[in-house]
Amino acid sequence: MNFLFVMTALSLHGVSSTSQSDYELMQQWLDLESQRGKLESTWQTNKQFLKNQISLLSEEKKSLQALLLNAKNAQNEVDEKRLALTEKQVQYERNQNLVENELSKGENFITRVLPMLPPPLQSELQIKSEKLKQNTINLSERLEIYLGLYKSVDEFNSRIALNTSNMTVSIKGKETEVLVSQIYLGLSQAWYLSADGSAYGFGRTEQSGWQWYHGEAVSSVLPSMNLPEQIKKIRGILEKPTTAEFVSLPLSLPSLNKELL
Known part of the structure; x- marks a missing residue:
């Protein structure tokens, strides 16, 4: 009788222990499943967040690449403009040197x-x-x-110019300053006559410079003619153009060595 009670007690104890172990295992399995579910949920959330981040980073990368391309193009354009400006500057300096050389020759x-x-x-x-x-x-x-x-x-060469000026001339062997009317035909020929007609002369361009011939010395370069009277007629025409008429005056063109100019 006692033996039976002990066996029964042991059997009950074994059943109780087995049930408790299964419960613990079940609880652990439920905990693990719960944790797995949470991990999967967290992963899905993080996965979507990472996808969004990757998408944003991809767009940002495209924007940066576009900016870099634009910056490169802009840099290339700046370099091209700088090169063009440099070439223009060099050409300008060359032209400036040419102009300065020509001006120096002209002066x-x-x-x-x-x-x-x-x-x-x-x-x-x-x-x-x-x-x-x-x-x-x-x-x-x-x-x-x-x-x-x-x-x-x-302008001086393209017209007949009338000029009034004081000149020092030789009258009867004496140097005298008189007021004369000078008539210039362009750059190379001129005649002068005093108000009273006592002093007259002829001037022209020569290799050594402008040269005046006074009175009787005029005959050394011009043919003999009534020069004072002809000069007087031209002076009157220039002063009163309405009285214009054809008047002849002698010319004398010296030979000039242009290579010496």
């Missing part, structure tokens, strides 16, 4: 031919040419002055 030429020009034009150009020696004027101003000199020469 030397003016210096050489200035004494050969008619005296009134000499005085005008001398004042203008003095400005070319100033260090304060730039290349553009020098060029403007230089062109102005040639314009003055061209």
Whole structure:
């Protein structure tokens, strides 16, 4: 009887122990499943977040690549413009050197031919040419002055000019200063006559410079004729153009060595 009770007690104890073990295993399995579910849920959330981040980073990468491409294109454009400007600068400096060389030649030429020009034009150009020696004027101003000199020469050469001036002439072997009317035909020929007709002469361009011939000395370069009377007629026409008529005056063109100019 006692043996049976013990066996029964042991059997009950074994059943109780087995049930408890199964319960613990079941609980552990449920905990694991719960944790797995949470992990899967967390992973899905993180996965979507990572996808969004990757998408944003991809768009940002495209934007950065576009910016880099634009920056590269802009840099290339800047480099091209800089190169073009450099080439223009080099060409400008070359042209500037050419202009300066030509101006230097022109100024030397003016210096050489200035004494050969008619005296009134000499005085005008001398004042203008003095400005070319100033260090304060730039290349553009020098060029403007230089062109102005040639314009003055061209204008003087294209007309008959009447000029009133005091001249020192020889009258009866005596040097006398008298007021005369000078008539210039372009750059190379001129005649003068005093108010009373007592002093007259002829002037022309020569290799050594402008040269006046006074009174009887005129016959050494011009044919004999009544020169004072002819000069008087031209002077009257220039003073009163309505009285214009054909008048003959002798000319004398010296031979000039242009290579020496």
